[in-house]
Amino acid sequence: MMKWFEIALVVLTFATGITWLLDRLLFAKKRAAAGGLLEEKEPVVVDYARAFFPVLFVVLILRSFIAEPFRIPSSSMMPTLLIGDFILVNKFTYGIRLPINNKKVFALGEPERGDVVVFRPPHAPDQDWIKRVVGLPGDLVAFQGDTLYINGEPLQYAVAGTYQGQGKGRDMTGATVLEEALGDRRHQVLEFPGADPRSQGEWRVPEGEYFVMGDNRDRSDDGRFWGTLPESQLRGKAFLVWMNFDSSAPGWIAWGRIGKRIQ
Secondary structure (H helix, E strand, O other): OHHHHHHHHHHHHHHHHHHHHHHHHHHHHHHHHHHOOOOOOOOHHHHHHHHHHHHHHHHHHHHHHHEEEEEOOOOOOOOOOOOOEEEEEEOOOOOEEOOOOOOEEEOOOOOOOOOEEEEOOOOOOOOOEEEEEEEOOOOEEEEEOOEEEEOOEEOEEEEEEEOOOOHHHHHHOOOEEEEEEEOOEEEEEEEOOOOOHHHOEEEEOOOOEEEEEOOEOOOOOOHHHHOOEEHHHEEEEEEEEEEEOOOOOOOOOOHHHOOEEOO
């Protein structure tokens, strides 16, 4: 859905811009000459193109190269991100990419361990997903029991309580909240008793690729099930919750989440 919106935005920006430009270069002068003292009224399509092109152009630049909004549709990143969170994604942290084909034209940086990233998974290239980077190129990542291992070293965990969900996230009530130390960065994850055997395994991360996982470890379709993520599929780094709306939750809007930094 987001990809088709991006295509439509590019096409409309290009179409209105070309229409306006051609009229200014070719047809506006002819209308003025033909109309004499009373300049002939410009066609409706040109009037709309002139009005909408600047707006579409600014939106395209902001959305493609600065920051893009996304909505969280699932529980895979709870408790960091909740269903109904509206987030902003930095589009230039890892480099400047072209709209639609996502081709990087200017490199600025690389993902760091612990970054929350938006990407298009290899098996669903028309969808935008969000997970946390846990494995960098060259890493050996393993998940055994409920413990994540990086290059043979288990991560450290501290129990932070029992999760109480609301709204569309109420199904997560009762999960154990753990604080996970991923290098020098700490964040919370959710765990339920018992390990899904399908989520267990060991993966070597190739050069130019990353290993991503959801913070809701037992409710996340991530690299444990479909492998590593090519760098070319990255869309940007999530950095801010700017709105939360969940019609199933009391009050519908979680005001305390607005302005929350994503870590």
